[in-house]
Amino acid sequence: MIPSHLLEDVLGQPGRIMGKVFESADRLRPDPTATNMHQTDIVGDMKDIDPEDIWKIKGPSAPSAIDLGRRVEVLDVMGIDRQLVFPTTAIAAMIVGGMNDIAYEMRFGGDMSVFEGASRPDFAKSFLRAYNEWVMDNAVLADGRIRMVGIVPTRPDVNEMVDTAKRLINAGVRAVYLQADVPPGGVSPAHSLLDPLWRLFEENDVTVTLHIGTEFAFLDPGWMIAETFQDLFQSPEIPNTNIQLFSTVHMAVDNYVSAMVLGGVFERFPRLRLGLMEVGAHWVGCAARRMDMYIKVFPGAAAAKFPLKPSEYIARNIRVSPFNFEPVDSYFQDDPALADVFCYSTDYPHVEGTKDSLQNMLKKVEPLGEEITTKFFRTNAEWLLP
Known part of the structure; x- marks a missing residue:
């Protein structure tokens, strides 16, 4: 979660441009909170790792938000064995490249000069290339406890996606992020054209993830334009968002998962691992019942x-x-047959992770007994972190 003005140091020109995009979003609607990605007073990863404060602090000033070399100590203090690390800025770049002009103006402002002559889609491609290069250099840290998530962008030619996946896997990447809002290769993820990709992930025990941030091509942003949707929420990946977006953020993922399940992807690839992150879980039981009904x-x-x-x-x-x-x-x-599905995530150091999340979630599941508590906090997630 590197703040805007330090991105160039890590990712070169694409990082510099992304920094300008975050600055533009902050000018559009200034964010006074600690989660703001444009905080020029942050000079580095300086804050002490305090056991009392670690569950409350959010944003790019949080310990190890910038320097992943400190993340192991944070994990030790939190009592976490291993984790997937998702890219705040790369997700934001995918959003910037994939949304239409109206959505971009709503979230980031309309200043196109920040892209230094590039189109938004071309900028996104350059940023993702730079990010994946960085990931391949830092694929698995601390003997596998910290696993960087690489990105396999959707392309019209599935072979390009397979080639990207192979490069990431050959570099040691253990988890990848796919887009959920656009049909991969122009077809359903259940099409046989995608089988080489799923086979590659299955054979290499690479976890596939779908995550908030790639829903903008799935729903027209006009659905979010109304006088009553002007109360905005600040998220690192999606600045200046609103309640309508968050209430529908699962829909692209629900659609993608439905295609995979009903299309037989998990029948053909029984050891394929899929994680759904930051899209809520309220819909999962309903989706399972819906699919069972339709067969x-x-x-x-x-x-x-x-x-x-x-x-x-x-x-x-x-x-x-x-x-x-x-x-x-x-x-x-409500859905005891899905007891192996739900698993805890800190979302550290993002604001969506909420303060004191461990204790708050423990209060909810502990009354259900030791077996459910263990599933939720540990064993269910082991499927994603082999």
Whole structure:
């Protein structure tokens, strides 16, 4: 979570441009909170790692937000064995490159000069190349406890996606981020054209993730334009967002997962690991019941002839991290067959992770017993961090 003015030091020109984009967003609607990515007074990773403060502090000034060399100590203080590290700025770059002009103006302002002559999509491509190079240099830190998530952008030619994945895997990357809002290669993720990609991930025990930030091509931003949607929320990945976006942020991922499950991806690749991050978990039980219902409605469909029900593929192959304000206890109670699905995430040091999330979530699941508590805080997530 490197602040805007320090990005160039790590990622060169693409980092400099991304810094200008964050600065532009802050000019549009100044963010006085600690989560603001444009804080020029931050000179480095300087804050002490305080056991009392670590669960409360957020933003680029938090310990190890800039210097991942300090992250192991943070994990030790938090009591965390290993974690996936997602890229705040690369996700933001994907958003900037993928959204239309209206959405860009709403979130980041309309100043196109920040891109130094490049188009927004071309900037995003250059940033992702620079980010993936950095990831490959830092793929697995601290003997695998810290795992950087590489990005495999959607391309019209699936072979390009496979080539990107191979480069990341050959460099030691253990988890990748895919876009959920655009059909990969112009087809469903269940199409046989994608099988080489899924096979590559399965054979190398590489975790596939879908994450907040790539929903802008799925829903027209016009759905978020209304006088009553002017109360804005500041997120590092998505500045100047609103309640309508967050209430629908799962829809692109729900659609992608439905295609994978009903299209037989997990039947063909039974050891494929999929994690759904920062898109909520409130919808997962409903999605499982919906898919189970439709294989009864359409008994001639291929999915109706698979040996497992859709909900069983979800339970076996997919893990979901709820937002830490969600009533996850009710999810375990309402859908006991999905008890292996839900897993805790700190989202450190992002504001969406909420303060004191460990204790707050423990209060919700501990009354359900030791088995559920252990599943939620440890064993379920082990599927994503082999």
